Amino acid sequence: MNLFNIIAILIFVSFVVNTLKLISKEKLFSVRGGLTIVSSTFFLCGLLVFFAPIFYRSGHLSWISSGAEWPIGHASNVLVTKDGTYIVPHDSTGRVQIYNKDLDYIRGWFIDDNGGTFTLLPIGDTSFSVYVVRGRNNIEYDVYGNQLSLKRNVKRDSDVPKQGIDIDIPTPIYLLPFTSPFMASIFALFGGLIMYIRDKMHVYKA
Template structure:
């Protein structure tokens, strides 16, 4: 979602909040009350869904988790593209047309990087615990060990990937979006409850 649009909506909500609190505009107050409750429900719901999904040892279905951009993707010789998620411990596999194939969770934290190993395998090195995992493109763990020397993918095999994300899934790209939406909804809701209007306008 465009930053300009987010700023515009935020300023509009703050203006309406000012009208509702200082002037007692009942229409604005009703709209803001519905808006704030919607933000609280959406933010909390998205956050709870994410926590449950990433705390499960295995998931019944494989779903593509929204990724808008990644500067640390790698391209294997079989033209498959491996994309790490910037905010969640997860890697996802795409074909050269950027169509989703599969994805799985990495168990050792959010900070990790990818290194090509062969035509259909790659290493995952983690910052926490110095773990090095070898996976194939089907998500099978082939080996697990600790590394001594940190490595990186050759420049020629690194890719900057931009993926299209539907507006209704934007919230799931970044945990800060979820927390921010929830916090903003709570701010508006509490402000409407606590602050008393100076005068009332119907």
């Protein structure tokens, strides 16, 4: 775990502790107390999801199994095999997920993307390669999650063009914050807005 990851985790923990202290000072069965709980929930959930990529790259999300679907929402650079299988990348978490032609989740796994972005490139009917920009690694997988090969420091004359398509993976609205740091930020900001309204109500009553 590098220094940046440690600092990020400490910031998150400090936010959690301070928010819990704030909640403990409020009367839970009052309007102000209710708004505090709602705003804190939105804010902490948004903050947690925002830092999720850092937690993953620190090895703290390795317990997520291949059978667990990470919410994706809108996805680009998606590869489609001849039988209609979708190979979907998720840059925020460094994860690849496989869906059938009806967009039902099948499996997924994390890749070693060195904390950067990656591009999917088609190879065959059941295999594809992942080009990791940071480190210039080229990793080949099959759709079952098996790593077929790894080539390091692959030199390319230009940026790898994205060859996939854009699709929207059906995602419940309450899971949208997990789809990207941007959506997580919106979730956290909404919590902050409720907190602001709560404080204004207190000022007016005073």
